[in-house]
Amino acid sequence: MSTTSSVTTTTTIINTAIPLSSFEKVKNAYNHRDYGELIRQATNTIVHIEQLELLLMLEHRAHALGMKSKFGAAEQDAETMIKYAPTLPQSYLCFGKILSMQGKQKRALKVYQEGLEKVPTNHLAYGQLLQAKKMADEKNNQHFDLVSALPLEVKDEIVKLLSEAERSNLFDVSTTWSQRLENCQEAWKYIYNDHDHNGDIAVSQVLSKIAKHINHLTITTTEENVWLKYLGHLENGHFRNLKSLVLTDDMVVDVFCTNSITSLMNGFWKMRYTLTNIDLRFYKYGTSITITDILFHLPYLKKLFFLVRDSLAEVLGELEVLQEPHRSLIDFTLSTSSTSSDALKSLTRWCPYVRRLRLEEATPSALDIVTDYFLNVEMLGYNNGYELPVSHEVLNQDHNNNEPIIPIIGMNNMYTKQEQGRLRAFYSGNGWEGVSGDEFLRLLQKNQKTLEIIHANMGITSQQDLDGEPYDNFRPDYAREAASVVLNLDRLQKIMFWPDIYGVYEPLFCRMVGPSLKYFKSVGTSDLFAVVDTLINSQEILETLGFAQVFIESNDQDNALAAQCWIRLFNKYAVTSLPGPNTTKKLRNVMLDYCYNISDNVLDALANIKTIKGLSFQGNSRITRQGFKNFFIKLNKQNVQITKLILGSMNNVLDRNMLFDIISIMDELEALHLYDIKWVTSDDIKVSIHSAKKLNTLVLKRCDADSGDIIAFVNSTSRKFKYVKIIEYLDLDSDFDFDTFN
Structure with a gap:
């Protein structure tokens, strides 16, 4: 078989002949009626034929992929050939040729040398390997490297435009490339791998040269040998400028043993002065890494994302080993199979300076633990299922709690229960399981002087579902209290809510509409008319107004009444939210998502508000195509710039x-x-x-x-x-x- 390329022309000899001894053994077993031996020998011969055919197809495809400049896929085929038949020369000849086509002569030389060491010297194609290695050696010594003629800044710009895998592979092109790549710090600051198998392998092969430059590293490998390479460099402290580490993969859990955990923790300790942000996500039950391990080995850690399938109690570790509270951790995401209040309370002593806290799979009583014992938490995510926003982008910067509270240790080694909280933002789940009414009401009361943002899903909780609520003539304690409670939320700027099954929290949220409020969004309202009446009667101008999941499950008359409700609200804003510098507050954003009773005449009223800058429409409704088009035409005629x-x-x-x-x-x-x-x-x-x-x-x-x-x-x-x-x-x-x- 002949294969050609723009780089070299060689003839690869593939010995597809079946050894005569194989046929003799089959024939001999047949003559002696030894059917068991006959089956075994015939099977071996068939397998041998299949192997040779597979190698032939892999070589053909690798050559074709190379000619189409799909070198990554071509290299994979060649590597598969070597794994499948490590003593046959055509595997090494194919791989070397693919590398030579890319100008990677140094790496091709390594492949040819490996072949010479593994292929029997009496093989018919052994001489081809020798010749291929000689040609690659000559080209490596004689070729002109254009990179050496380019200005340094141009070289760096070229390198930064390449993918991680491409950059890593260029180390094999030439000495000039290798030296430039090793010294180009900007090219290696961020290594994401991004579930790229080829990128993972390519980067792992040059870690000894680039590890010192990496600031942010994501390891997603599914290959044990690749993971062990990363682990070795971590343990040896080669990532001496590493600031952020993301480690997430099912495979990593499988290879975690006592030795590998020890190695990882040794690496953490060596990087403790620079490594301030880690994200560990283990999707299989039984992780052996504990929170104690992490906090002990990273005393300057600022941000921790820890996801495990175990309960919080199982991954706490021996916290007393820490001896004193962790003074740097301020941003903590904790996702476990169960975050109980007892386990969380034992953690409060050791993480007292946390300001951003996100809890997943937390029990209702965890809310009380946070407001009572996490003294410095300003932003809380409770079973919310998504990343918390950046604090400085959403919180009022004129009201900063710059200095953390110095916690007081009581006789029982727990902090004194706080009578007043300092929570500024609360985020619950969007459309998932609701927040327990009792605990949430206590949270509102304790933090009413500091709360600026409330995202509260008051939908049915799992316990309410198990209890069969709501049922006749029953109202829980929180429903009675919430119906009459008076809260002074002077700093509240933003509220988004889902109503509860007893209909008490929606009126409470409506009563929170005041001078400081800028953002109001109702999701799945149980009484659209009451909410709209509240907004109209409040005389307050909002900057962002949203409604979502509004259903009127009745007749056309009810839908018409709902449409009139929207029109009254938008007519009010058309009069009171005016353009110009003299208006202090203006309606700028309107969201109408999955509001199934919105119609053309509602949009026509909305188009009269001349201060709108942002719009959101999602889900089918009663709007017609022409009505939707007319809406935007009207906005344009009135010079409303979206x-x-x-x-x-x-x-x-x-x-x-x-x-x-x-x-x-x-x-x-x-x-x-x-x-x-x-x-x-x-x-x-x-x-x-x-x-x-x-x-x-x-x-x-x-x-x-x-x-x-x-x-x-x-x-x-x-x-x-x-x-x-x-x-x-x-x-x-x-x-x-x-x-x-x-």
């Missing part, structure tokens, strides 16, 4: 022409979010980007657009984008975040 637009799941209204018509008249559009619109293609997005000249933020969720194609197009434009995110699947950290307008 800068942020969110559209999703609007199959009855939105099509390709409609989308283009809308975007074409939005001269100031900066942010575009499209969710669950299956007909959106990469070409549609390119047209939209071209049409919206000021667009700098793009988010797509589950649209039929190719992410790689779009990213490449964005990078090819002269425009600088602030943010681009393309999600092709259900993403818990982003899909259930209803807070699209901060």
Whole structure:
């Protein structure tokens, strides 16, 4: 068989002949009627034939992939050949040729040398290996390296544009490349791997040269040998500038044993002065790493994300080993199979300076533990299922708790229970299990003087579901108290809520509408008319107003009444929210997501509000195509400049022409979010980007657009984008975040 390339021409001899002894053994067993031996010898011969055919196909495909410049896939085929037949020369000849085609002569030399050591010297193609190694050696010594002629800054820019795998492979091109790559600090600051098998392997092979430059490292390998390479460099302290580490994979748990944990902790200790942010996610039950291990070996750790399938009690470790509280940890995400109040309380003594706390799978009583004993927590996520927002982006910067409270240790080694909290932001789950009413009411009362943000899902809890609530003539204690409680939430700026089954929290939240409130969103309201009446009668002007999941499950008359309700509200804002510098507060953002009774005349009233900058419409409704188009035309005629637009799941209204018509008249559009619109293609997005000249933020969720194609197009434009995110699947950290307008 002959294979050719632009680099070299060789003839690879593949010995497809079956050894005569195999046929003799089969024939001999047949003549002696030894059918067991006959089956065994015939099977061996068949397997040998299949192996040779597989090698032949792999070599053909590797050559074709190389000719199509798909070198990564070609190398995989060649490596498979070597693993499958380590003593046959064609495997090494194929791999070496693929490497030579890329100019990787040094690496090709290593492959040829490995072949010479493993292939029998009496093999027919052994001489080909010798000749191939000689040719590669000559080319490595004689070729001209263009990189040596380029200015240093140009070399660095070239390197930074390459992928992690491509950068790593260039170490084999030449001495000049290798030296430049090893000294290019900017190229290795961030190593994400990003579940790229080839990238994982390629980076692991050059860790000894680049580990010193890495600031942020993500390890996602599924290969034990690759993980052990990373672990070895971690233990030896080679990542001496590492600031952030993400370790997440099922495979890693399988290879974790006492020795590997010890190695990892030794590495943590050697990096303790720089490593301040770690993210550990173990998706199988039985992790041996404890919170004590982490806090002890990383005394300067500031941010910890710890996800395990064990309970909190099982992963605490011997906390007394710490001897004194951890003074650096301020951002803590804890996701376990069960976060009980007792286990959480024992942790409060050792993590007293935490300010951002996120708890997943936490029991209701955990809320009391946080407000009573976590003295410095300002932002709390309670079974919320998504990342907390950045504090300085959402909290009032004019009211900062700069100095942490110095905790007082009581005689029982627990902190004194606090009478007043300092919680500023509370986030519960979006549409999942609700918050217990009793504990939440106590949280509101204790933190009413500091709360600025409330995201409260008061839907049915698991315990209420088990108890069969609601049932006749029963009202829990919190329902009676919440109906009459008076709260002074003078700092409250933002509230988003789901009502409870007893209908007491929705009126309570409505009573919170006051002078400081800027953001109000009702999800799944049980009484749309009462909520709207409250907003109208309050005489307060909100900056962001949202409604979601509003259903009127009745007749056309009820839908018409609901539409009139919306119209009254928007007419009020059209009069009171006025453009111009003299108006202190203006309605800027409106969200109407999955509000199934919104109609054309509602949109017509909404279009009269001339201060709107952001709009969100999701879900089918009673809006017609023409009504939707007329809405945007009216906004444009009134010179209302929309800068942020969110559209999703609007199959009855939105099509390709409609989308283009809308975007074409939005001269100031900066942010575009499209969710669950299956007909959106990469070409549609390119047209939209071209049409919206000021667009700098793009988010797509589950649209039929190719992410790689779009990213490449964005990078090819002269425009600088602030943010681009393309999600092709259900993403818990982003899909259930209803807070699209901060």
